[in-house]
Amino acid sequence: MTPGILTFLTEKEAWTCFQSYCNVRYQLWGSPQGFAQFPNSLPPFGATGLPGRMRSSVMPLGPTVSRDRVITSFPKWYTPAACLQLREHFHGQVSAACQHRNTGTVGFCKNVFDRDYKATIGVDFEMERFEVAGIPFSLQIWDTAGQEKFKCIASAYYRGAQVIITAFDLTDMQTLEHTRQWLEDALRENEPGACFLFLVGTKKDLLSGAACEQAEAEAVCLANEMQAEYWSVSAKTGENVKAFFSRVAALAFERSVLQDLERRSSAQLQVGDGDIIRTCRDGGTSTRDPGQQEALQPRLLLAEPVSEASTACMRVGSASRDLEGDMEHPPC
Numbered sequence: 001m002t003p004g005i006l007t008f009l010t011e012k013e014a015w016t017c018f019q020s021y022c023n024v025r026y027q028l029w030g031s032p033q034g035f036a037q038f039p040n041s042l043p044p045f046g047a048t049g050l051p052g053r054m055r056s057s058v059m060p061l062g063p064t065v066s067r068d069r070v071i072t073s074f075p076k077w078y079t080p081a082a083c084l085q086l087r088e089h090f091h092g093q094v095s096a097a098c099q100h101r102n103t104g105t106v107g108f109c110k111n112v113f114d115r116d117y118k119a120t121i122g123v124d125f126e127m128e129r130f131e132v133a134g135i136p137f138s139l140q141i142w143d144t145a146g147q148e149k150f151k152c153i154a155s156a157y158y159r160g161a162q163v164i165i166t167a168f169d170l171t172d173m174q175t176l177e178h179t180r181q182w183l184e185d186a187l188r189e190n191e192p193g194a195c196f197l198f199l200v201g202t203k204k205d206l207l208s209g210a211a212c213e214q215a216e217a218e219a220v221c222l223a224n225e226m227q228a229e230y231w232s233v234s235a236k237t238g239e240n241v242k243a244f245f246s247r248v249a250a251l252a253f254e255r256s257v258l259q260d261l262e263r264r265s266s267a268q269l270q271v272g273d274g275d276i277i278r279t280c281r282d283g284g285t286s287t288r289d290p291g292q293q294e295a296l297q298p299r300l301l302l303a304e305p306v307s308e309a310s311t312a313c314m315r316v317g318s319a320s321r322d323l324e325g326d327m328e329h330p331p332c
């Protein structure tokens, strides 16, 4: 994401307006020692079966998570009329798994609001660290440019998103219509049902009373049609920004944990009385003593996703630099 609170959620030039699309990827991170506290001494959650850049990854060490990125209870929806799920607690299995261990784009990332419009060139990238239910959890946030001329670059980053956020300008309802196209483009690159969808109305500070209610009602209708969860936010005042990203992080976290638990139980089915057969990274198989499994798995998780994340970042950086020249290198 470009600097400036929620720039990915706001307006650009009149004709392209708000088709800004944001594609959020996640990472779970923590120390290998931390994993040893989990039942069976297996790493808690770490995807090995997700496609390409999307795999969750475990990083060896991470900076402390700031207080406003700590999510202890399941964040509430913005409006029950358009939310993905009404419950107010983490899934039972997720809470139970988390109990075994002790253990937060731009304005959101930088806590600043930039009143000057600076177009996103190609793609912006941010990594936000959270702590969800006591577990360190990172979101990779990819803010794709809304302008038509950058569309071909943006679409390369749609694939493998866990969360898709399409944004529009609450003060310009034409931009709401454009979100359909953005969503279709993004969904085309992903498996059906694989992503959480969010529709976000920005510039809430510029609307009030009946005008705001009317705009929100239309947005909620579209959100229901898209099967997306609806949120109104203001990058300028910060209204709902933290709550929105907490919700995104919590939902993404929960899903990744559930997927991981599922993978773990299916992996256990493959364990026989004798040796464990595991797939190697080069596609071959290896036979190992069962006692070695606990030590090996964290290393597999550490090595592969981190290098993939770096490759992805490099690609964003070089694509952007080609177009802008002085683009900041994404924080890998």
Ligand SMILES: Nc1nc2c(ncn2[C@@H]2O[C@H](COP(=O)(O)OP(=O)(O)OP(=O)(O)O)[C@@H](O)[C@H]2O)c(=O)[nH]1
Residues within 6 Å of the ligand: 002, 004, 005, 006, 007, 008, 009, 010, 011, 012, 017, 018, 020, 114, 115, 116, 117, 118, 119, 120, 121, 144, 145, 146, 147, 202, 203, 204, 205, 206, 233, 234, 235, 236, 237
């Ligand atoms: N009043 C108000 N202005 C906003 C808000 N969010 C963004 N803006 C302004 O709207 C303009 C466009 O914002 P951007 O965030 O750059 O728009 P964008 O859709 O991300 O544009 P691209 O980066 O080209 O995709 C800027 O001048 C912002 O300061 C908001 O919540 N309230």
